[in-house]
Amino acid sequence: MSSIQSITFDQPSYTPGQVITLTVNYTADTPAAGGGTPQVLTATVVITDSTGVQTASASAPFTVTTGGAPGDVVSVTDTGNHTWAQQSDSGSVAVFTTMA
Numbered sequence: 001m002s003s004i005q006s007i008t009f010d011q012p013s014y015t016p017g018q019v020i021t022l023t024v025n026y027t028a029d030t031p032a033a034g035g036g037t038p039q040v041l042t043a044t045v046v047i048t049d050s051t052g053v054q055t056a057s058a059s060a061p062f063t064v065t066t067g068g069a070p071g072d073v074v075s076v077t078d079t080g081n082h083t084w085a086q087q088s089d090s091g092s093v094a095v096f097t098t099m100a
Helices: none
Strands: 003-009 019-027 037-048 054-066 085-089 093-099
Antiparallel strands (some): 037 054
């Protein structure tokens, strides 16, 4: 059976426009299965000056593994109807953010 050990915030209170970070420590009932297919992608960063001329660029590869069986899904809702975005999930620690 899944369980939540703790819910923590990065600070005790927020003002409008601040990013709220919520961290959940949990035990999953159904961990994500391994396997899947790795796909190597390339991210490119470009700097453009105020006249629209590209002045620098760099690229770096990263890997996304798709096709493995998903585990339990962690999500967040609140009474203020904020939209929470999952930033990471290790399988036991999930981090979410929203705007105050």
